[in-house]
Amino acid sequence: MGDDTMPIRENTGTLVSGAGRRRVIFLALVATCITTWSLSLRAKPNDAVPYPAGYRQWTHVKTALVGPQSPAFENSGGIHHIYANEKAMEGYRSGKYPDGSVLVADFLETRENAGLTTEGPRRRIDVMVKDSKRYTTTGGWGFEQFRGDSQTDRMVTAETAAKCFACHSNQKERDSVFSEFRK
Amino acid sequence: MGDDTMPIRENTGTLVSGAGRRRVIFLALVATCITTWSLSLRAKPNDAVPYPAGYRQWTHVKTALVGPQSPAFENSGGIHHIYANEKAMEGYRSGKYPDGSVLVADFLETRENAGLTTEGPRRRIDVMVKDSKRYTTTGGWGFEQFRGDSQTDRMVTAETAAKCFACHSNQKERDSVFSEFRK
Numbered sequence: 001m002g003d004d005t006m007p008i009r010e011n012t013g014t015l016v017s018g019a020g021r022r023r024v025i026f027l028a029l030v031a032t033c034i035t036t037w038s039l040s041l042r043a044k045p046n047d048a049v050p051y052p053a054g055y056r057q058w059t060h061v062k063t064a065l066v067g068p069q070s071p072a073f074e075n076s077g078g079i080h081h082i083y084a085n086e087k088a089m090e091g092y093r094s095g096k097y098p099d100g101s102v103l104v105a106d107f108l109e110t111r112e113n114a115g116l117t118t119e120g121p122r123r124r125i126d127v128m129v130k131d132s133k134r135y136t137t138t139g140g141w142g143f144e145q146f147r148g149d150s151q152t153d154r155m156v157t158a159e160t161a162a163k164c165f166a167c168h169s170n171q172k173e174r175d176s177v178f179s180e181f182r183k
Numbered sequence: 184m185g186d187d188t189m190p191i192r193e194n195t196g197t198l199v200s201g202a203g204r205r206r207v208i209f210l211a212l213v214a215t216c217i218t219t220w221s222l223s224l225r226a227k228p229n230d231a232v233p234y235p236a237g238y239r240q241w242t243h244v245k246t247a248l249v250g251p252q253s254p255a256f257e258n259s260g261g262i263h264h265i266y267a268n269e270k271a272m273e274g275y276r277s278g279k280y281p282d283g284s285v286l287v288a289d290f291l292e293t294r295e296n297a298g299l300t301t302e303g304p305r306r307r308i309d310v311m312v313k314d315s316k317r318y319t320t321t322g323g324w325g326f327e328q329f330r331g332d333s334q335t336d337r338m339v340t341a342e343t344a345a346k347c348f349a350c351h352s353n354q355k356e357r358d359s360v361f362s363e364f365r366k
Contacts, residue, residue: 023213056242056243056365056366057242059239059240060239060243060264060266060300063246063262063264063302064300064301064302065262065299065300066298066299066303067247067295067298067299067300068298069297069298070297070298070299071297071298072257072299073298078365079246079248081243081246083243083293097194110248112250113253114250114252114253114254115249115250115253115254115255115256116247116248116249116250116253116255117247117248117249117250118247119245119246119247119365182239182302183239
């Protein structure tokens with residue numbers, strides 16, 4: 001057994017120093033990739049604004065219509081409704097939005113016929129989520145947009161989120177929220 | 184005590200047959216009036232559509248805008264939102280509205296500035312309440328309108344309620360409801 005053992009060890013040593021070394025490097029690279037990927041997966045949902053499931057049953061805050069004469073027409077033309085979950089409704093009352101507050105702006109195309117303007121397909125939804133621990137660089141608000149009716153087609157980058165906040169932050173006395181609840 | 188008792192009875196008898204008789208007739212008349220009045224009170228709230236307290240927190244069904252080119256502009260020009268309580272939401276799903284369903288159409292004036300149309304003061308709300316026992320002549324639906332922000336200034340008469348139903352009843356397959364829930 002003693003004699004048999006040594007050559008095997010040597011063989012193993014030879015493998016490590018040849019094809020085995022390449023395999024180890026390859027496996028290390030794979031492990032690094034998996035670790036990086038899983039860390040990125042863990043980081044992403046932590047910052048990502050969740051799709052606001054069920055928002056159509058939330059409270060309707062107010063509505064406006066962006067017409068062709070508006071400079072915002074190209075990006076946001078049509079009708080848009082704002083919806084608020086229960087916590088965001090506390091924010092409208094107190095001026096301070098607690099963590100868990102979610103606001104949705106629902107952008108719809110419009111159709112006009114004989115003076116009657118009705119709602120068309122959804123262009124996108126804009127979402128603001130309050131989480132003072134996650135979104136520390138944007139006033140505690142996370143910003144996202146979902147294209148059309150999609151719950152996964154996200155339109156906001158870190159750069160555009162910063163732009164969202166740059167504008168919203170002008171509303172200091174109302175915790176970065178533009179809208180007011182119409183009674 | 185026996186001698187004292189009789190004259191008192193006689194005196195009482197005399198009162199009943201003179202001034203007392205007039206008092207009895209008067210009291211009977213008062214009682215009749217009170218009964219009639221209380222019956223009328225009972226009849227009125229039984230048919231009256233209650234003000235839909237808290238409807239702004241109900242589900243927002245859909246929105247349309249009635250512009251100057253519409254024949255409905257004079258009466259209903261502006262933006263209007265439809266809200267539904269929980270039972271009415273069952274109706275949108277099933278096509279059959281259970282008793283207790285309430286639908287509100289919220290009519291608001293609009294303001295336009297640089298292509299942006301926003302909500303103005305409330306013109307009125309139109310209310311439909313389902314109660315198959317109360318509103319037997321109008322398909323189980325009670326109809327009412329409240330002027331502006333008032334909870335008491337009612338605009339619908341029995342005659343106009345019949346007109347409301349005459350039009351709504353064309354929607355037979357959807358239990359006399361025109362609107363559909365926009366998802």
